[in-house]
Amino acid sequence: MSRYDDGGYEGFYQVPDIVKQWAHYFYRHIRERNIPEIQSMYEISFLKLSDRYYKSSPWPEVSHIAEVVDHDHVFCLLYKEMYFRHLYARCQPTLRDRCDSWDNYCDLFGLLLTSNVNMQLPNIWLWDMIDEFLYQFQSFCQYRGKVQSMSPEEIDNLKKVTDKVWNIVEVLNILQALVDKSGIVAELEGDGGARLCSLEGYYPQSSNVLRMLGYFSLTGLLRVHCLVGDYVTGLKAIYPLNLHERTHLFTPRIPGAHITLFYYGGFSYLMQRRYLDAARCFNAVLLYIYRVKGAHRSSPQFEQILKKNEQMYALLAICLALCPAAAKSLDENVLMQLRERQSDNMAAMGRGDIDVYDSLFRDACPKFVTSTPPAYDQATTNTNQLAFRAQLNSFLLEVRSQQTLPQLKQYLLLYSSIALARLAALMDVEEGALRQQLICLKGKQRQLKWDGGKDMTAGTWTVASDLEFHIDVDPESGREMVMVSDTLQVATYAPFLAHHIARFEEIIRDLSLPPPVPVVPAPAAAAAVRA
Incomplete structure (x- = not known):
C-alpha cells in the first residue's frame, strides 16, 4: 500500500519493471564498486526514468524496491536519499516528508560515522549528498518562518518537531563529525591535497565515501556559517582549503562544489570589507565557469551554474564600486564580461546610488536563515526576512558611510x-x-x-x-x-604576455594528449535500463 498513485489516494502501487531493473542493477554495481556504471545510472538513468515515470510525483517508496535489492540496509538509505531529493525537486514536501528526510540523513551519516562501510561511490554523488542536506536545512528554515500562512494544526505539528529536526546545532555537528572522522584535515595538511587530486579521490583498496564527505563538509561548514552571518567563522571552517592557492584543490572536478566554495568564500570577504580578496575569489571562479560551462550545457545543474555566474558578477561589481583598485587583479575576460553586464550599475554606484547597491545585493546574496525558530504564538509576519534585513542593513550602512x-x-x-x-x-x-x-x-x-x-x-x-x-x-x-x-x-606588459603564453602552452599540451580510452560497454541488461 502507498499514499501515492495516479488518483491521489491510497491504493495498490505498481512499480514498473524497468524501475525494478534499475534498482537491481544499481544495487549490484554498488556492491561491485563499479564506479563508471554507478555514475552512469546515478546521473543519466535516474533522470531519464524520473522524466518518464515520475515527472511530478515521488519515486516508489523504499519498501516497494527492497525485495529486488535483498533488503540491503545501506542501499535502502542511499535510495531514500535520492528519493527525497527528487521529491524536493519535483513535488511539494510536507512536514512529514521533511522530518523523514532528516531522519534518513541522520541514519545514513550515523552509519558512515560508526561503521566501516567499504564501498566506492562517485564523488559527484557524495557532493550532492552534502549539497542537498544543506539545501533541505535551508528549505526547512524558510518553511518554518512562514507561520502566518499556516493553519493552527500545522503550527501545532511544527512545534512538536522544531527542536528535533533540522536544528542548526545538529547540522553543524554532523558536518564537523564528518570532517573529524574522515581525517581529511590531517591529509590536506600533509601534502596540500596532491595525492587526493592525483588519484581523483579514489584510493586503491579503500573507501572514498567518508573521506570525500569530510572534504565536501568543509565547504558545507562555510555555507552554514555564511547563511547565519558568521563570516569569520565560515572562513576559518574551510581550513586547510586555500581559496588563493588552488593548485591542489579537488573541487574544480565537481563544478557545483567549486562554485559553492568560492561564492560563499567571496561573499564572506565582501561582508568583511575585504574587497581585494573578494574580487580575487570571484575572478577565479568566474574564469572557471567561463571555461567549463560549455561542457555542462546538458547537465541538470546548468541553470544553477548560470544563476550563480550572474550573482557573482553582481557581487564583483559591488566590490569594484567600493574598491576600484580591486580591478587590477581581474583577468581581462572577466573584466570584459563585467562591463557588458554591469556597466550601467557600476556607473550608478560610482555616483553613490544606494538603490542600485540595494538591488544588486538582494539579487546576489545567499538566502539567509535565522538560527532559532520563530515565536509561533506571536509571529504575524514572515520571519525569514529578519535575517535578510539584518545583513542588508549592515551592508547598506557600510555603503552609506562611503556615499560622499x-x-x-x-x-x-x-x-x-x-x-x-x-x-x-x-x-x-x-x-x-x-x-x-x-x-x-x-x-x-x-x-x-x-x-x-x-x-x-x-x-x-x-x-x-x-x-x-x-x-x-x-x-x-x-x-x-x-x-x-x-x-x-606605469603599466608593464610582461605579466600580461607571460599569462597568455602560459595559457597558450596549456592549450597546446591539452591538444597533444592521447584520445580518451573508450568506456567498456555495459552489460546488456544494464544498458537496457539506461536506454
Whole structure:
C-alpha cells in the first residue's frame, strides 16, 4: 500500500519493471564498486526514468524496491536519499516528508560515522549528498518562518518537531563529525591535497565515501556559517582549503562544489570589507565557469551554474564600486564580461546610488536563515526576512558611510595640492565635515589582504587605492593644504604576455594528449535500463 498513485489516494502501487531493473542493477554495481556504471545510472538513468515515470510525483517508496535489492540496509538509505531529493525537486514536501528526510540523513551519516562501510561511490554523488542536506536545512528554515500562512494544526505539528529536526546545532555537528572522522584535515595538511587530486579521490583498496564527505563538509561548514552571518567563522571552517592557492584543490572536478566554495568564500570577504580578496575569489571562479560551462550545457545543474555566474558578477561589481583598485587583479575576460553586464550599475554606484547597491545585493546574496525558530504564538509576519534585513542593513550602512567619498576622490584627482578651505567650498561642506570625510576616505583605503598563510581570515593591512594624500600646513600662507600624490604605476606588459603564453602552452599540451580510452560497454541488461 502507498499514499501515492495516479488518483491521489491510497491504493495498490505498481512499480514498473524497468524501475525494478534499475534498482537491481544499481544495487549490484554498488556492491561491485563499479564506479563508471554507478555514475552512469546515478546521473543519466535516474533522470531519464524520473522524466518518464515520475515527472511530478515521488519515486516508489523504499519498501516497494527492497525485495529486488535483498533488503540491503545501506542501499535502502542511499535510495531514500535520492528519493527525497527528487521529491524536493519535483513535488511539494510536507512536514512529514521533511522530518523523514532528516531522519534518513541522520541514519545514513550515523552509519558512515560508526561503521566501516567499504564501498566506492562517485564523488559527484557524495557532493550532492552534502549539497542537498544543506539545501533541505535551508528549505526547512524558510518553511518554518512562514507561520502566518499556516493553519493552527500545522503550527501545532511544527512545534512538536522544531527542536528535533533540522536544528542548526545538529547540522553543524554532523558536518564537523564528518570532517573529524574522515581525517581529511590531517591529509590536506600533509601534502596540500596532491595525492587526493592525483588519484581523483579514489584510493586503491579503500573507501572514498567518508573521506570525500569530510572534504565536501568543509565547504558545507562555510555555507552554514555564511547563511547565519558568521563570516569569520565560515572562513576559518574551510581550513586547510586555500581559496588563493588552488593548485591542489579537488573541487574544480565537481563544478557545483567549486562554485559553492568560492561564492560563499567571496561573499564572506565582501561582508568583511575585504574587497581585494573578494574580487580575487570571484575572478577565479568566474574564469572557471567561463571555461567549463560549455561542457555542462546538458547537465541538470546548468541553470544553477548560470544563476550563480550572474550573482557573482553582481557581487564583483559591488566590490569594484567600493574598491576600484580591486580591478587590477581581474583577468581581462572577466573584466570584459563585467562591463557588458554591469556597466550601467557600476556607473550608478560610482555616483553613490544606494538603490542600485540595494538591488544588486538582494539579487546576489545567499538566502539567509535565522538560527532559532520563530515565536509561533506571536509571529504575524514572515520571519525569514529578519535575517535578510539584518545583513542588508549592515551592508547598506557600510555603503552609506562611503556615499560622499567618490565625489571627494574625483576632486582630489584633479589637484596635486589644494587648500582645505577651497576644497570644502567646492564640495559645499564645512571644513570640519570635510576633515571627517578625508579621514573616512583614508580609513576606507586600508583593508586586510590575504598574506599567503593557511588561515583565510588572516592578512596584512594594505592601501587599496590609486590615490595617496595627506594634510599639511603651507609655511608661507599658514593655510591647511591637502597634498595629493598619484600612486598609479606605469603599466608593464610582461605579466600580461607571460599569462597568455602560459595559457597558450596549456592549450597546446591539452591538444597533444592521447584520445580518451573508450568506456567498456555495459552489460546488456544494464544498458537496457539506461536506454
